[in-house]
Amino acid sequence: MPTYEFRCKTCDAVFEERRAMSQANDPASCPQGHDNSVRLLSVFASVGATAPQQAPAPRGGGGCGGGCACH
Numbered sequence: 001m002p003t004y005e006f007r008c009k010t011c012d013a014v015f016e017e018r019r020a021m022s023q024a025n026d027p028a029s030c031p032q033g034h035d036n037s038v039r040l041l042s043v044f045a046s047v048g049a050t051a052p053q054q055a056p057a058p059r060g061g062g063g064c065g066g067g068c069a070c071h
Contacts, residue, residue, distance in 0.1 A: 005042050010034040 001018050008015070008030035015037075017028055028037045 003042075004028075005040040006030070006037040007040055008032065008034050009036040009038060014040070 002021060002024070003016050003018050004024055005014065005016050006028045007013070011030060011032050011034060013030045013032060013034075015028075015031055019026070025039065027035060028039070029035050030037055
């Protein structure tokens with residue numbers, strides 16, 4: 001179940017709620033009980049990740065094994 005982040009327009013509290021995607025736009029009450037919140041756009045960032053290693057390209061030609069005249 002995804003976690004959505006909200007900000008209360010009354011007290012500026014930022015809080016999270018886990019809910020189904022079908023309920024993503026439903027109203028949310030802040031921890032102080034105010035019903036005036038908006039959903040924030042959450043951004044995922046991965047710091048320090050390296051690029052995935054790629055397998056070396058096959059040698060000797062295409063899928064025919066390299067022994068045909070298609071090279």
